[in-house]
Amino acid sequence: MSEQPSESRPEHSTGGTYSVPGKEFSRDTNYIPTRIVRDPAPDSGDFPVEPNRYRLVAARACPWANRTVIVRRLLGLEGVISLGQPGPTHDADSWTFELDPGGVDPVLGIPRLKDAFLARDPHYSRGITVPAIVDERTGQVVTNDFGQITLDLSTEWTEHHRDGAPDLLPAEHRDEMEQVMRHVYTEVNNGVYRCGFAGSQDAYDAAYDRLWTALDTLEDRLTERRYLVGDTITEADVRLFTTLARFDAVYHGHFKCNRNLLREMPALWGYARDLFQTPGFGDTIDFVQIKQHYYEVHTDINPSGIVPKGPDLWSWLTPHGREALGGRPFGDGTPPGPVAEGEEVAEGHGAA
Structure with missing residues (x-):
């Protein structure tokens, strides 16, 4: 990956940067590194796995966020990690919850995802990216490291996987x-x-x-x-x-x-x-x-x-x-059940 251009600005949907003339696009990969794990090490800053404590904020439009929604659904974690869905567009400052009543996330009580980042770090100045996992107790972002989030859903949340959940990371x-x-x-x-x-x-x-x-x-x-x-x-x-x-x-x-x-x-x-x-x-x-x-x-x-x-x-x-x-889509597991109520793709927005 090339060196990040010095004359660039955050691009909130990708966690990257817009390039400048003569430069190659470079993605800003400096995410909040804390994780949600089964047994957090002392002084690691990581958070413990705990049902009904965390909210996954994942815009339908974003491919990186879409990954987390798919993995959460395949593993059957809908009942233990809630889902917040910003709208498809955002301003220069933040993803917003314009699709929710009053333009406010109904669980976090915030109109902009940036509010959760600032709750974690009042001086946070990098891109406001999805997916992000927010601690519902404090309103603070736990992590926006999209690559690690899905791996942890598979490996750290196993006690809460649905019966028949597939092994997405076969050893x-x-x-x-x-x-x-x-x-x-x-x-x-x-x-x-x-x-x-x-x-x-x-x-x-x-x-x-x-x-x-x-x-x-x-x-x-x-x-x-x-x-x-x-x-x-x-x-x-x-x-x-x-x-x-x-x-x-x-x-x-x-x-x-x-x-x-x-x-x-x-x-x-x-x-x-x-x-x-x-x-x-x-x-x-x-x-x-x-x-x-x-x-x-x-x-x-x-x-x-x-x-x-x-x-x-x-x-x-x-x-x-x-x-x-050949092949078996879910191996020894089974397909996930129906989409959770309130998480369905709107009529006319899919391929049906």
């Missing part, structure tokens, strides 16, 4: 998973942003070539295997899915990742539809909010703020045929 595949997830993060999850926020033609050209090299590699990998690692869904699949779900609707046009559409890549498109149609994945995707966020907030890229009407979404529900490759 026998962990080393391979780490390599795959690192590649997916640097080349694809971050790669689309590297294209979209490139500060020069040279930076864009390099980012574009790097992204498509990675996507072609993944296309080859998924041609003869149903999932990225092993024969079940893992954290690696969650991390790739949230970018693929946004690709045709946003990244292809808005971020100029336009060599071809995702739906023109047989393996990746089949893989994305397979996951989308799996409980816990597609039922978290709000295409309307996703498009509103990117096209309205990124005024550097889209000054008009016009949100495109397309693409048509019906094809997300077409048969994918990936069952022929």
Whole structure:
């Protein structure tokens, strides 16, 4: 990852920065590092696992936040970690809760996510990012380290997982998973942003070539295997899915990742539809909010703020045929149940 440009400003949806002319996009990865763990070490600053104490604040529009919502749902943690959902757009200062009555989060009692960051540190000056986990007792952010949050949901909250929860971090595949997830993060999850926020033609050209090299590699990998690692869904699949779900609707046009559409890549498109149609994945995707966020907030890229009407979404529900490759989506586990009341994607915002 390149050095962060000195003339940049926080970009709250990505935890990164806007690039400047001649520079490559660089993500600010200096997150609040405290964790929620089963047995916090003395003086570590970490917080204890405790049901009904924490609130996950995760905007539907954000791919990084979307990961945490999927993992929370797959593991059945809805009843022990509450969910706050900011709206799809934010001002220059913070994500806001404009979709809630009175524009205030009903549990935290705050209109802006920034209030929880300032409750933790009155001098906090970095990006106000989602996902963030907030201690409901104090109103303070515990962590916004999106990469660690999902790992901890799988490993530290096991006593509260639902019966039949899948193992998203199988020990026998962990080393391979780490390599795959690192590649997916640097080349694809971050790669689309590297294209979209490139500060020069040279930076864009390099980012574009790097992204498509990675996507072609993944296309080859998924041609003869149903999932990225092993024969079940893992954290690696969650991390790739949230970018693929946004690709045709946003990244292809808005971020100029336009060599071809995702739906023109047989393996990746089949893989994305397979996951989308799996409980816990597609039922978290709000295409309307996703498009509103990117096209309205990124005024550097889209000054008009016009949100495109397309693409048509019906094809997300077409048969994918990936069952022929074998595999068991949840391994020895079971699918999650219905979406929790109040967490459903609004009618007309999904692919149905």
